[in-house]
Amino acid sequence: MPRSAIRRYLRLLAPGTQLRGGLDRILLGRTGALIVLGNNARVQQVCSGGFQLGVDCTEQNLRELAKLDGAIILSNDLTRIVAAGVHLVPEGDLPTAETGTRHRSADRTAQSAGVPVVTVSASMSTVSLFLGGRRHPVETVPQVISRANQTLATLSRVVTRLTDQLEQFSQLEIADQVTLRDLTHVAHRLELTRRLSTEMQFHVDILGVEGRLVSLQHAELASSFEGVADLLTEDYAHNLADPSDFDLLALHNFTPEELFSSGLVAERLGFGSTANLEQSLGTRGVRLLSRVGRLPAPMVTKLVGRYSLQEMFGASVSQLMEIDGIGPRRARLIRDALLRVTESNGGS
Numbered sequence: 529m530p531r532s533a534i535r536r537y538l539r540l541l542a543p544g545t546q547l548r549g550g551l552d553r554i555l556l557g558r559t560g561a562l563i564v565l566g567n568n569a570r571v572q573q574v575c576s577g578g579f580q581l582g583v584d585c586t587e588q589n590l591r592e593l594a595k596l597d598g599a600i601i602l603s604n605d606l607t608r609i610v611a612a613g614v615h616l617v618p619e620g621d622l623p624t625a626e627t628g629t630r631h632r633s634a635d636r637t638a639q640s641a642g643v644p645v646v647t648v649s650a651s652m653s654t655v656s657l658f659l660g661g662r663r664h665p666v667e668t669v670p671q672v673i674s675r676a677n678q679t680l681a682t683l684s685r686v687v688t689r690l691t692d693q694l695e696q697f698s699q700l701e702i703a704d705q706v707t708l709r710d711l712t713h714v715a716h717r718l719e720l721t722r723r724l725s726t727e728m729q730f731h732v733d734i735l736g737v738e739g740r741l742v743s744l745q746h747a748e749l750a751s752s753f754e755g756v757a758d759l760l761t762e763d764y765a766h767n768l769a770d771p772s773d774f775d776l777l778a779l780h781n782f783t784p785e786e787l788f789s790s791g792l793v794a795e796r797l798g799f800g801s802t803a804n805l806e807q808s809l810g811t812r813g814v815r816l817l818s819r820v821g822r823l824p825a826p827m828v829t830k831l832v833g834r835y836s837l838q839e840m841f842g843a844s845v846s847q848l849m850e851i852d853g854i855g856p857r858r859a860r861l862i863r864d865a866l867l868r869v870t871e872s873n874g875g876s
């Protein structure tokens with residue numbers, strides 16, 4: 529069962545949804561529940577008895593119907609309660625490690641009908657999601673918040689290291705000393721940061737309405753590296769014979785071990801398996817000008833279209849004014865931006 533499917537269902541169980549509200553009420557009432565999240569011909573095959581309903585799936589209805597002995601069946605969009613008090617009779621030879629009858633039935637129903645099944649354990653006060661032959665705990669809000677805070681703290685450290693690394697990289701760019709190895713190091717760190725940020729976003733999603741605060745903190749951290757991948761592509765793709773081969777997204781499915789290999793990262797970025805990691809790379813300077821120099825994108829496009837980064841550093845105001853659409857005021861703005869770039873990186 530793909531991780532994305534499990535995550536999708538955990539999001540549907542996020543605080544703020546009627547379903548989660550109902551599960552919380554059932555937990556408080558200590559009655560327990562067995563809820564099938566979807567209805568199809570295979571679900572019907574394992575259903576026996578019960579009451580056909582067709583009422584809205586509200587917190588209150590779920591709580592009341594969970595008092596009946598048996599399972600609750602929801603519609604596929606989870607907005608309606610199709611039936612309650614249903615006895616589930618899945619095939620008895622499907623493998624399950626569960627011992628209690630509620631949890632065994634949930635596991636086997638999920639396997640045989642191909643839909644997720646949620647249980648609330650009356651004896652253990654836990655909520656579980658069964659899907660694809662596995663049980664996934666549905667954590668409480670304090671548990672997820674604690675995990676989210678740990679992830680935020682790690683992400684904050686990782687973002688600081690990425691920022692430091694990008695600053696060093698900027699210095700190399702200004703001095704025209706970037707090698708392929710340097711680029712792979714930045715790509716590696718950026719990918720690690722992106723992965724942690726995705727993990728953090730998952731915590732935010734499953735926290736639903738309870739995740740507002742951590743969501744704000746996450747957004748602030750993420751804004752510091754958002755767009756960097758695109759800027760690196762703009763700056764370095766031209767080093768390849770075919771710039772469209774430059775692909776930072778290709779690192780998404782690398783294992784952590786593969787990410788640590790500069791050679792493999794260089795190959796995935798499009799430089800080939802025999803690339804010399806010490807080869808020099810040229811930057812177009814888009815990241816430096818827009819991020820560090822804070823120049824608007826259209827001006828950056830004009831500049832990099834006309835001059836190399838090194839030429840820009842040496843250009844006078846009148847030379848900058850030779851570019852179409854750049855008058856004396858803009859030319860001075862650009863000079864100031866170029867000064868900011870060199871000063872912020874301790875360059876000359």
Ligand SMILES: Nc1ncnc2c1ncn2[C@@H]1O[C@H](COP(=O)(O)OP(=O)(O)OP(=O)(O)O)[C@@H](O)[C@H]1O
Pocket residue numbers: 560561562596597598599614615616617627628629630631632633648649650651652
């Ligand atoms: N096949 C089934 N179909 C519908 N409901 C079931 C089924 N099996 C168990 N249940 C429901 O689960 C309730 C609890 O059963 P049991 O205590 O054996 O399960 P359990 O897995 O130990 O759950 P808990 O942790 O809540 O005690 C039953 O009273 C019944 O309402």
